[in-house]
Amino acid sequence: MTTATAPEPTVYHLRRSAEGSALDIRDFNLWYGKSQALHDINMEIQKGSVTALIGPSGCGKSTLLRCLNRMNDLIDDLRIDGQIQVGDFDIYGPGVDVIALRKRMGMVFQKPNPFAMSIYDNVVYPLRVDGVTKRSVLDETCERALRSAALWDEVKDRLKESALGMSGGQQQRLCIARGIASDPEVLLMDEPCSALDPIATLKIEELIHQLRGHYTIVIVTHNMQQAARVSDNTGFMYLGRLIEYGDTNTIFTNPKKKQTEDYVSGRFG
């Protein structure tokens, strides 16, 4: 705790979905060594909706996202406190099978990261690692995932070709297809468009629109317009704290906090 006075509490004006919450983050704190990166995060991610996390660089939004499927595990000196509930179990609870957890959480990264294999092999990779060898299952999944990622028509004739030969936008959609191939509950997106040109970005955003309702999507973005365009709820984070969390429209048009207003109106960040 660096500030002498108690921090102001988070302002919530959440737009709730009919299905309830998919992820429930409670009193979550995280330290890298001695420095605290996340402070008392309390957040309910709504099922089937798109939740955007915005905030200036270093505010902890990516860190928070990576906690959701425990991708931070490999980092030295990481310490956490609090809970993240998925359904009825705690992600950081004792004896959690991280591998099984990650199968429930698809993830798309900042930079398109297809593996050096064919398009087909890339998409069915999550099934392969799960031990699925049945050809029909794999074929079916591949088509479903590629269709969901709006990529099927573009690549259906060259499934056996290397994924590295695709354009950046296609690669990113391939990574989304891979992320949803194992039919996860949640799709985590870590600045999925930051390495893409505007047209590819547009396609990804359209895709997010299409996926809304089928998957719970958490997207971290630097691009406030994007957050405004794609998300139902937006969380604004600053210096490791969740400042304001709620309906996207409200955040961008009528923020309840001064910091949020300053940020969304471009006065800092």
Next chain:
Amino acid sequence: MSDTTPGGHSDDYGTELRAQQSSDAIASRLRQRDMKTRASVKLGEKVAKWVITIGGLMVIVAVLGIMVFLFRVVAPMLGGGEILGNVRYQLDTRQDTIWNNGDEFQTLGTVVAAEGRVITFHIPTGTEIARTQWDFNGAEVTAVAGTLARDRIALGFDDGTVRFAEVGFASTTTSRRNLPDGLRDLDARDRELDGRVFTEVGTGDFRTLSPVVSLGESQAISDSAIVALDYRIGGTRERPTLSFATVDAAGVLRVSRSRVTVNMMTGAETVDTTTVELPSLGLADGVSVTGILLSGSADRAIVATDDGVVFRYDLRNFDNPSLAEQRRVASEGVAVTAMTFLSGEESLVVGGEDGSVGVYFRLQTGTDATTDGRELVRAREHTPMPAAIVDLSEAQRQKEFSAVDADGNVWVYHSTSDRVLFELARSGDVTTPSTAMIFPRSNGVMLVSQGGEVEAWQYRDSHPEVTLGVLFGRIWYEGYSEPQFVWQSTAGTDLAEPKYSLVPLIFGTLKAAFYAMIFAAPIALMAAIYTSEFVHGRVRATVKPMMEMMEALPTVVLGFIAALVLAPFVEEWIAAVLLGFIAVPLGLMVGAFAWQALPPRIVLRYDGLPKFALMAMSILITAWLAYRAGPWFESALFDGDFKAWTTGRIGTGTPFMFIILLPLSYMAVAWGFRRVMGEFWRGRMRSMARHEAGRLDALRWLVLLLGAFVLSYAVASVLTLVGYDPRGGFVDSYQQRNALVVGFVMAFAVIPNIYTLTEDALNSVPGHLRAGSLATGATPWQTAMWIVLPTAASGVFSALMMGFGRAVGETMIVVMAAGNTPIMEWNIFSGLRTLSANIAIELPEAVKDGTNYRVLFLAALTLFIMTFVLNTIAELIRQRFRKRAFQL
């Protein structure tokens, strides 16, 4: 920059003006500031650039220079010889010349004519130096023969007598001070006085050569004329044994042996001659003997006929000689016209009437066709001469010989390398029959015609015994039963044939590197995967420098440990060591499965150091168990004696193949299991708690292992049934210094290399790929095997190549622990000799610029090229890898 006007077109004049003004301000500021970089910085930049450029170029030049130097040393070996000069003159003889001799410095020559006149002359000029007249008491010379050194001859006469004579040279040194007056200049080099020739040698002294000519008493051998004769001197210098074989006009063959006893008091020599008659050849009518050849120790005689057959007598029992063998060496009716032994008397050269030149070895074949189980085998057929061979004369120190044919051609052959070194150009009368001799240093030929005309050639061919065929092909060496790749540069005797095949050394190099890689590659790769993918960064930061430090371990120390500690230990505990190779991996697996089966609470609590300790313990315990169970293992599988088993005398190949096939069998069984009930099993496991699944999985593993045992044994038995036995192939009789020990220890030398490079390659795989894989729910192991390793494949491959290159060039370990036997077999229990070890061992003993010296340099060049090629391939692959890594 300062001249350009900023901004686009604008309607607002004021804005433009302001822009202009501000641009001027910037320009003036730029002008005020020093536009030049400081001279010292520029100078430093320049100096650094030059130093780096020159340094880099020097490195390239140095590497190329080494290559060029090696090549320059090697090159003379593969070129031919050259004729340095020749002379021709006529000597004052009346009857046919019968013998000639020349000294090793090509200064003096002596010719014996049939009338008994012996003329010694100065070879370069033909000036007569001395003349002796021998008195044969009216007998006429009908046959003559000399020893290998040509200075002792035997003369056979028409009255059946034989006389010994000497036509040699004495060499002493005279200092300049003692040089007599009144010397006559022979040529620029030599001076002469009273039959002595003085030649100045480098030290300022004078070499003094004088002829030694004498004639011995006549000994009666036969009643009829001697038609063929051979003469040898054996025994010691103090107590020589003079042996000679004669054929008389009646066709009777005799061998005589004279012992010369010198009375120590008076100095008088007593000659005691014993003569035995050899069993008759039983020749058909009209067939006659054309020559006889005797070995130096007089234990065998070869007789040739004009029907193309040679007879071999066994004279080991001197009092009871036997006709051991008769062998056709030319077609029927083709006479054997000349014969000689090459130096060392292992090879018999036979010249035929048809110009053929064949070389025969007497080999122990155990044949029933001969009385002693040996037979003459045709080993080589040299390039034939245009006409009948009339004279064959061997060189004294090399496997070289000269041949003269009826047309007067004079050729110099080298037998081992199967080359005609020179076809000497004649300038004199070619119609008169001539005899040739090779000077003792194999650097010249003297040809004397029966009419007394002398022709002499001086030549230089420093490496006649080496050709590319000798270096890289199979050569049939003296005493070997077939052509082989052999390396034996020196032997117990100077007369042995040097054997310069690089193939066994290249083979040994690859064998050592191969066995080293068998150990090093899996360990290094697994270690690299482990530290790069599984352990905490802090552990990696400790382990990696330590592994790199291991690289700095002097290999001589490793070699020393290998030779003096490991080799004797492995020899004594070979069965336990073999068992260890199975037991330690199994022990680790057992440990891993046991760990899986533990309750999660314990697993979580002891996941750090205690897990490590458990792993170490499991290795130690299994090693100890292997050590204890070694004798039991040996008696159960190898009839109680592994070393006897390797020789093939006892037991079958089944147990060994069983062990070898075990890993493969396990893979087959595991694959089969996955294929048949993989889905079901996974479903089952998923529904269970982690530690319970672990227990079940351990059980499954045990069952699979049992299946693998059964399968492996079954396959091994089938292999034995169909007649396959590993013994004689990659397993054979056990030697203490062997490829197993070398491979194991050399692995220690190359593991750091492979490990470091592999680790780097794996680490350079972009983290987002790893993250992408882990995020899909892949385990770290799946990520490592399916994503990281394939992406880094070329880097890993290049690391392996670099390791292989290092193993190829490694010297001290193999010198000390490999036994240095240049044999060609894949047997893991036999020794080897590598190119590098060979250079280390032999170069200190090799004469500079000698053949061995140059061949060793060729070995170095070969090694250089091998490592160069390996490293280049590795580097090319790495470059490709870098490009690919950029795309990702």
